Amino acid sequence: MALSPTDVTQLTGVDTTRTARMLNEVRSATLAGRRAPMAPRPVIAQSWERMLRSGVDPEHDVRAGLLSRAEVQRRRESSALRHVLPVMREGLLPFTDVARHIMVVADADGRVLWREGSTAVLRKADGIGFAVGADWREDVVGTNGVGTPAVAGRPVQVSAAEHFARSQASWTCAGAPLTDPRDGRLIGVVDVSGPLETMHPATLAWVEAVAKLAEARLREHHLLSLERLRAVAAPVLARVEGRAMVVDRHGWTAAVTGMPYESRLTLPGPVSAGTRWLPALGRCSLEPLAGGWLVRVADEPVTRAASRIVLDLRGPRGGSVEVSGGAGSWSRRLSPRHAELLYLLAVRRVGRSAADLAEDVFGDPARTVTVRAEMSRIRRYLGGLLEHRPYRFVEDAEVDVLLPDDPRDLLPHSTAPALGGRRHPEP
Numbered sequence: 220m221a222l223s224p225t226d227v228t229q230l231t232g233v234d235t236t237r238t239a240r241m242l243n244e245v246r247s248a249t250l251a252g253r254r255a256p257m258a259p260r261p262v263i264a265q266s267w268e269r270m271l272r273s274g275v276d277p278e279h280d281v282r283a284g285l286l287s288r289a290e291v292q293r294r295r296e297s298s299a300l301r302h303v304l305p306v307m308r309e310g311l312l313p314f315t316d317v318a319r320h321i322m323v324v325a326d327a328d329g330r331v332l333w334r335e336g337s338t339a340v341l342r343k344a345d346g347i348g349f350a351v352g353a354d355w356r357e358d359v360v361g362t363n364g365v366g367t368p369a370v371a372g373r374p375v376q377v378s379a380a381e382h383f384a385r386s387q388a389s390w391t392c393a394g395a396p397l398t399d400p401r402d403g404r405l406i407g408v409v410d411v412s413g414p415l416e417t418m419h420p421a422t423l424a425w426v427e428a429v430a431k432l433a434e435a436r437l438r439e440h441h442l443l444s445l446e447r448l449r450a451v452a453a454p455v456l457a458r459v460e461g462r463a464m465v466v467d468r469h470g471w472t473a474a475v476t477g478m479p480y481e482s483r484l485t486l487p488g489p490v491s492a493g494t495r496w497l498p499a500l501g502r503c504s505l506e507p508l509a510g511g512w513l514v515r516v517a518d519e520p521v522t523r524a525a526s527r528i529v530l531d532l533r534g535p536r537g538g539s540v541e542v543s544g545g546a547g548s549w550s551r552r553l554s555p556r557h558a559e560l561l562y563l564l565a566v567r568r569v570g571r572s573a574a575d576l577a578e579d580v581f582g583d584p585a586r587t588v589t590v591r592a593e594m595s596r597i598r599r600y601l602g603g604l605l606e607h608r609p610y611r612f613v614e615d616a617e618v619d620v621l622l623p624d625d626p627r628d629l630l631p632h633s634t635a636p637a638l639g640g641r642r643h644p645e646p
Contacts, residue, residue: 235416239379243388246380250277262371263381265631266362269370270383272625275361277383286330286352295332299399300324300407302440303433304333307409310429312336320413323349323394325365327405329356340413347386349412360384364392364410370535372396372405372555372632374430376423379415391418395430400438401469403554405536409433441471448473448510455513462500462516465508473511484514485600487542487549495549498602528604528612530565531621532558535631542604555632556580557597560590562630563637565620570611579637 241256248255249267258264270277286294295301304324311322312335321336321344331353334341344350348360357366361383368375374395380388394410411426445467452465452474464475470486485498490505490512497503502517532538537558541550553561563571563579571579573587573594580590598605604616612618623629627642 235379235418238418239388239415242378243380259381262367262375263362263377266357266367266370267383268627269357269631270361272627273358275358275383277361277385279360279384284354285350288352291330291332291352294326294330298326298332298406299437300326300332300397303397303436306433306436307429308335310432311409311411311426315340315411318413319417320411323365323410323412324407325355325410326407327369329354329359329366329369329408331355331365332407337413343414344412347390361387363387364394364412365408368394368396368408368410369405370631372536374423374427378418389415391415391422393423393426395423395427397430397433397437400434401441401467401471402552404552444510445471445473448508451509451511452513455508459513459515461518464514465511466514467511478516483599485551486512487551487600489550498600498604527617527619528601529619529621530558530561532562532630533621533623535628537630537632540601542601551600555630556593558630559633559635559638560593560597562620563635564605564610564612565618566641568612568618570606570609572609576610580635582636 245255245257245259246267249259249264250271259267307322307324311320315321315336319337319340321334321340323331324333325331331349331351334344334349334351349355354360355363355365357363357370360366362377363382363384364375364377367377374393376391376393378391382388382390382392390412391414392410392412394408396405397407397409398404399406409426409430411422448465448467456463456465456474456476459476462477464478464484465473466484466486467473468490470484472480472482472484475481481499484500487495487497492505492507494502494504494517497514500514500516504515504517506513506515527543529541529543530538531541537553537555539550539552540561541548559580560576563576573590574584576590576594577586578584594605594607594610598607604613605611606613629642630638
């Protein structure tokens, strides 16, 4: 009798031999194009589909291409992950020897920067190239607990033959992405891995909880940095006439004078000193400060000085938006959710109500509060280029969308119902 996904979950951590045999049958049949005894879990099926399209060899030996020690050290020192490494060590390492696990922390590029835990398992990991400096992006080594959570944008457990590469089929891995609370950018992945017999259904929840603790610590670190910037801002703003504010490098507000307080100012990147047009304020002068920027607002009406919007969705992690016009040009990386919403507005120029977008993104027209909150955040940086009631790009804006060559690679992390048909268009 064929097993359901629920049966597999119940088997996990109870009968690993039977689970491994069944998952191997599913993998072999699926990759060969035959009917499998059961369907792989959706997150695994989507990953395998990406691997097959990109030509990843499931028999490929990946024990090569390590970064030099100097480059690993440079990445460690420049990564925000270093601030939360103690949190992850405290949450994960005390149990690794007993549970025969290792903790692996990789950066946003999938490069392993830290690897600690059971000595025996570390030696076993060396045998498959799971070493410090190794590249464990999904499109390099296949479905795994480091690269797949980075693409999916959520915690993922990969066990036994759910790994695309055959060399990893004796492993179980659970990884969770880590994002920067200042801008939502992916900064890395924390993973717990071990031999298949250590597989347990609680591992993923454990890793996810530690990842959330690490992100909370990053938020605390950010608040402390804003406090330090306020000490710099106070004497500077005391000498400034007119409207001005001091923000950190990500636009979070430390102090203001002559204007209402807003928690964040959108700074279209790349940011440089000089006169710039900012969506929320109009023409401003930007002057560098230690840890941020002094923003002086020019005494002129706020006008929209942009006419062309390029939405680039060719990458796997959300994409970017570039705005250009008479006041110059600027660009900004997009969160996965903002990429979804802007894409839906770009392909439906007549506009969408909050209920329409909730149906498009969540399959639930009642989730309008979430949609309105996200659209409010988007309008902070797109300013007068977006109308509402319904939400839409202004009529005179030229909007171009750059899409991946294969429609199935469009925002691969997204579970929005409206994107399903666009990834698999009818012939």
